[in-house]
Amino acid sequence: MKNKSDDICKKYTTKKVKVKIWIDKEIVFIEGNETSLRFLSELFLAQSKKNQDCGFQLGPNLAGSSFFMKDSTCGIYIHRIPCEHKKVQG
Numbered sequence: 001m002k003n004k005s006d007d008i009c010k011k012y013t014t015k016k017v018k019v020k021i022w023i024d025k026e027i028v029f030i031e032g033n034e035t036s037l038r039f040l041s042e043l044f045l046a047q048s049k050k051n052q053d054c055g056f057q058l059g060p061n062l063a064g065s066s067f068f069m070k071d072s073t074c075g076i077y078i079h080r081i082p083c084e085h086k087k088v089q090g
Helices: 004-012 035-050
Strands: 021-023 027-031 055-058 074-078
Touching: 004 035, 035 074
Parallel strands: none
Antiparallel strands: 021 027, 055 074
16 A cells, blocks of 8 residues: 655655654644644645555654654654554554
């Protein structure tokens, strides 16, 4: 199954994307310049489509770490429902 979210990551590999994601109390902060926020918006849009796996993740200590600022403490997992799998761990 072709993963459009991976295509978005490839597209932005050379565009110096750096996002910072952290949690403070009950708020999730997402910080980045225009290009970085556009990257995230395109990633969410790609993940919304049904022509790929229902889940996609990247994070500062996971695949996609190059897209994160060093002081980012959280990654993201985008999960489209209904789930393609019977049970999702989480």
